[in-house]
Amino acid sequence: MKVIxxxxxxxxLGVCESLAPYFFEVNESGELELLKEDVAADELATVEEAIASCPTAALHIER
Structure with a gap:
């Protein structure tokens, strides 16, 4: 599974970063950097919460 x-x-906005900082980081320019793209089974719930919290629906998981 991969984060897209x-x-x-x-x-x-950084909502994803606050919920899953080991996957997402907003850089100094205000752009989202994907720190890690592959999602392990034990990380899935946290990443899904971050994705669901995105106010612009810019994130999803490719299975």
Whole structure:
């Protein structure tokens, strides 16, 4: 499973970063950086929560 970022929708608000900081980071320019793209089974619940919390629906998991 991989995290996918739709850069046309992402506004860099950082909600995902606050919930899963080992996957997401908003850089100094306000752009989201994907720190880790592959999702292990034990990380899935946390990453799904971060994805569901994205106000612009810019994130999803490719299975």
């Amino acid at each position: 970022v739709d850069r046309t929708k992402c506004t860099g």
